[in-house]
Every structure is written in structure tokens, then in C-alpha cells.
Amino acid sequence: MAHDRSRDPVEQRTQRPRIADVAREAGVSKTAVSFAFNSPDRLAPETAVRIRAVADQLGYTPHPVARMLTQRHTMTIGVLTPQALSVIFSNPFFGAFSEGVAVAAEELGYGLHFISPLQGSLLRAMNRATVDGVVAVGLSGAHPEVEQIRRAGVPIVLVDSTALPEHGSVEIDDVGGAYAAASYIASLGHRDVLVLGVEPPAPGGPDPDGVTSRRLRGYREAFAAVGAVIPDERVIVGPASIEGGIAITDRAWEDGLRFTAVLAMSDAMAIGAMRALRDLRLSIPGDVSVVGFDDIDLAPHVDPPLTTVHQPIRRKGEEAVRALLTVVERRGQAKPEHRRLETRLIVRGSTGPVPKHRREVAGKQD
């Protein structure tokens, strides 16, 4: 009795029209209406036109969910992050990455769905999401979620994680980039450095081979090459944001750490560090050199322009989507791709030779 709409066109509900309504109105079968939209060539031209006209006039549009159900694909891809979206969106790195994802997705006709933990559970969120595949950023390959997602039959591409052969991946040469940065800093004479690491995405584990570990390895190898070491107490991690950079730089200073160079694993942190140092009346690069990582859009525009390790953030997003879609589009036939992109050091104005009066600002430890 709730379905009067199918009998009484006058007392019709505010609901959207269904395919059956169009069919009845046009005096054809549902099949014909479906054909009119999806394969008009299977209908007499004028019939197709007539059906379309009726549909238009009724304001009919195929229900996307119903269509998905039968077509077995949704034409949308998911972007998965282990962090809350609310903490991610104003991260410039993530913004640029999403831009790359969006470029490729738009080009290939896919929509974008962002997936983040729902009530603390990534799986719950995944199970609600209707996507053909997923680009996961900052999710360690060891993460148990990854396996469960694959079991659910959803293709996945991991970005910035250690690659496992079973799924696609896109990564950059973290070690090489970090090596170049530290090597340059060392060549300027710096020996007392402060390293700002990015907090592991999944708070809880030290993440044995996450981004922070890989870049740290690069820094250390470069210093080792000149016979210097970076002790553990000079490595501090914090949130990859301007505020994070300010906070941990201040804390390091207050803890008595002195240094002539800061190696930050993210540009946002580097910018925060510069801010904090300036507030401490230190000049950059006169007293302290700062080098970042990422080369976000803003990097050349801060004062002084930031020396940093460039990584092709947007391209990373694009490549991830392309890698994903090759496996999505031929349902598991194609084997997962692994793409690795290059990094390179970009020298700008925030780095310079170690100050001659360095003893005054640094080297205070034993």
C-alpha cells in the first residue's frame, strides 16, 4: 500500500522516477529504456529519441547504485590514509599528491572517494566504500589492513611503503634524496645537525622501514662517508606540519641541543624550524642552514627560499592511479606494477657554509 505511485500518477511521491516509470510512460519495456541510454543502436533511432524525450521530461536519471550493482564496477577509486582526513587535508604534501591522483582519475573518467578510519577502523571504512580499487598512502605494507583489503578482492597500490610483490606500488628514492641533502650539508662543513623526522603514520610502532627510517639511513650514510655520525639524540620526530616543526625545534633548543644545520624530512617542518630559529634570533643561513624534503609549491616562496629534496609529488599521485587502473581494468590479469621515481636536491637560499664563529652557537655538547 505504500506503492501507490505505481498506480496513481497524480498522487505520486516526491521520489525520483524509476526506469519502470519511464517505460510505462513511453509505452515500452524497461529493456528498451535501458537500451535508449546504453546502446541506442539497438533501437530504432526514433524510438530511442522518443524514450529519451520522455525520460528528460520526467527528469529520469539511472540510479547510480543500481547501475553499479549490475555493472560490477563503480568507476571510482579510493584514496586510503591511516590518518583522519581532518588532519590530512591541509598538509601541502597531501594536497599535491591528491592533485596528481585527481589529474589521472579525471583523465580516465574515474571519481574520487577518500577513505579514512571510521570509528577507528580502516576496514569498517573500506567496507562502506564503493570503489574499484584503492591507492593507499603512508600505509606500511606490513599493516594487517592491507592483507584484508586484498582478501576482499579490492586491488590496491601502495604509495611510499615498502613494496610487496603481491600489490602495485609507487615509491621514491628516499635514501638517495636524503643522502644528497646530507652530503651537501656535510660538504658545507656542517657536522652538528638536527634531524627532524616525520611521525610514523600509525602511532604505536617505530615502523621499521617507514619513510623516516629510510631517509634517516640516507642522512647517516652521507655523514658516514665523511667520517661523521648523527647520534640518536639528535633525531627527533614530530607531526609533519609547520606547527610540528616549530614545536620540536624549540624543544630541541631548550633541551640544550646546538647545531649549525637542520635536516627536516618534510618542507612543512623545515618551514616551522626556520620560523622557530628566527624567533630565537638566529639567521638563516648565516647561523643555521635548513634543508627540507618534498619541494612543495611554497618552498621557493618562503624567506629565504628553501633548499630541499625535490620529489615529484603530483606525478606520484598520477603514477599510482595509472598503476592501479591497469590492474583494475583487466580484473587481475595484469600483474602489479612497481614504479620508482627519482628525487634530487634543489639548492636555494636556506643553506650556506658553516659559520666561522660556530663555537658560539654550536658544538656545545661534550
Place this chain on the structure above:
Amino acid sequence: MAHDRSRDPVEQRTQRPRIADVAREAGVSKTAVSFAFNSPDRLAPETAVRIRAVADQLGYTPHPVARMLTQRHTMTIGVLTPQALSVIFSNPFFGAFSEGVAVAAEELGYGLHFISPLQGSLLRAMNRATVDGVVAVGLSGAHPEVEQIRRAGVPIVLVDSTALPEHGSVEIDDVGGAYAAASYIASLGHRDVLVLGVEPPAPGGPDPDGVTSRRLRGYREAFAAVGAVIPDERVIVGPASIEGGIAITDRAWEDGLRFTAVLAMSDAMAIGAMRALRDLRLSIPGDVSVVGFDDIDLAPHVDPPLTTVHQPIRRKGEEAVRALLTVVERRGQAKPEHRRLETRLIVRGSTGPVPKHRREVAGKQD
């Protein structure tokens, strides 16, 4: 014959298990399985447990699309923009806005789907998207799309557009904010200003009452109050980005325009303007004062810290979602809400009194 999987458990496909598989395996009906997941209280406790165990072991998860179809809602909301996502994501304003949207969406258990024109058509994109409602940002209320979306029965909330009574809206006091900014600038003695407007989202029309027009009105009213005018040739529009700000400031300067203050309608443009001015060897605020609009996270961190009109960007996102969900959750029962948020001027370091030697840098026009 393609469905052997239902008869031969050995030669089963790589497909994900369906509810029927679980039912068969557990020796119950589909209904029972459904109950086990959705209303376990309708089953004997031990039966529910057993079904759940079988499901787990099979790796069964209810197909989200099928579930959506019957439940008539998707638990996701769309964020609609008339611009390509690829141009939007690294816009800091949009980032902060999305953050607000994400906060509210996450809190209320909704997912997020970004919708941008597909092959140039917003409608095509909308029709592919499975959302319960839409937050549209920067879409003029007059836009024909809006009406069509409403006709499709999708609730919509407009952000930063002139409000129409039929749908919800969230806006800020653009005129008031702009008035405050210009008023302050005028009180510092500035009379020769350059106004940087944001390019209308829909390139094509001058957008009679878009953001640019509203803020310009505020600027002009403030100047009128002190008996000054802002002539049309001192108002230039461009993309709301750092690069955009640099480009149009340079162009204005080359065109011979001279000014002691810049009124930018976005912080990104203001930062670009500062950059361009510094490259012209002008000091800020010594020679030229700059005031922005938005108060993005970066605003206090540029050098000098940017004086700007603060608007609660994140809250705008949150309010939009809440307004949307009140109508989504009681299917059209609630009438659309209209919320208006305040703006206020934040004075930082980029503004100062008009220079005494102003004749040298400005006032060159007749």
C-alpha cells in the same frame, strides 16, 4: 554455466563470497546471515555466533553496493566544485575547508566523495556519484546545475553563494570583512590601492554577485566613507594562487599602476603580491601595505606576517555538513538551513601607515 561456483566449491572462482555462500556453508537461509550482521538479536545467540564464524572464515563481507541499494542511503556525502579537482587540492583555502567537512563527516559516520566535472559536465559527474547529499562550494546559486541536482532529489547545501531559499547555505560576511580591511587601510592614510580579485569559478560570466563582487562592494563602501573611490582600472582579477598573485601584481606594475596598498581577496594572492613587490625592491609595509582575505594557516608565518580578514574556513566546512545532514537524515522534512558566519580583520605586520615619500612610489596617475 558460468556459475559453477554455486555447485562446485572446489573449482570456485576468485570472486568474493556472497551471502548465499555463507548461508549454504552454515546451513541457514540468507535471511539468517543478514540478521547475523544487522540484527543479531533476532537470532539465537549461538546461531549468530556460528554464522559469524563461517562468514569470517570465508572472508565474507556484505557487498557495499548491494547494501546501499536496499537501504536507500549511501552514508557518504559529496563535495562538489565547478573546478577540476586537479586545480583545487593544493589551494590552501580548499584544503582547510575540506578539513572542516571531513571533521563533521567523520564524526557523523559519513564518507567523503569529491565531485568535479567529468568530461566537462558536472551533471555527468553527479549522476555517477553515489551520495546522500552534496556540499557545493563556489557554485553560484544561479548555476543551472544546481536546479538539476535538486530535481534529481539530492539535497544540497551551497557554500559561498548567494542563498536561495530552496536549499541550505553557508556563507560569510564578505562585505563586512572587506569593509573592515579597506577601512583600516584608509585609516592609515592610503588612497591609492590595488585590488586583486579572485577569478570567477565559472569562467565565462562576470558572476553578478559572486565572492569578488561582494568583497569589492565592501572595499568601495569603506573608501566611499572617507570620500575616496577605487576606480575600475585598479581592480584586477586572476587565479587565487601564489602564482596568480605574482603575475597580476607584476602586470599591474608594468602597466604603470602605482599604489601604496594592495587589497587582495585571497591570502594566496596576497602572498604572491608580497613576493612580486619584494622582487621590485619595494619594502612591506614600508613602501606598500598588503592585506589579504581568508587567514589561512600560513598567513602568520610569512614574512612579514600577513594582515588579513579572518574567516572561519574549517567551521564553514563543518557547518555545511551539519546543515546538509539535518535535511538528509529526515528526508526533506526539515527545511533548509541558512547559516552565516562572521569575519574579522586581523592586523599583523604587512600593513603600515602610508609612506611620507609616497609621491615617489605612487600617485603617478593624473
Place this chain on the structure above:
DNA sequence: ACAGTCGCCTAAACCGGTTTGCTAAACCGG
């Protein structure tokens, strides 16, 4: 005149779940 082909359209099955009656057995008070 007749079988074969083609063009146009349809009835019914299907996608993978949820929801709505209903039934049969167990329980219950008197």
C-alpha cells in the same frame, strides 16, 4: 511459397543484499 535473416523489441533472470510476512515449535499461565 518457404526457409533464412535481420531489425526491433520484450519477458525473465540476475546483480547481492535487506525486509516483510509467516510458520512451526517452544513456552506459559490457568
Place this chain on the structure above:
DNA sequence: CCGGTTTAGCAAACCGGTTTAGGCGACTGT
């Protein structure tokens, strides 16, 4: 011991489309 109420679970309808397998009349070739 009997009618009435729970309890536990099922079959079938349904959500709104797409797709498969034909049906039917007109055309074609012989």
C-alpha cells in the same frame, strides 16, 4: 490440556537497474 504469546528461522518480494535469450513480423533470395 488448551488457547495465546514468544522465539527462531525461512521463502519470497523487493531495491532499480542491465543482460540474456528469444519472439515476431518484414524482408530476401530462390
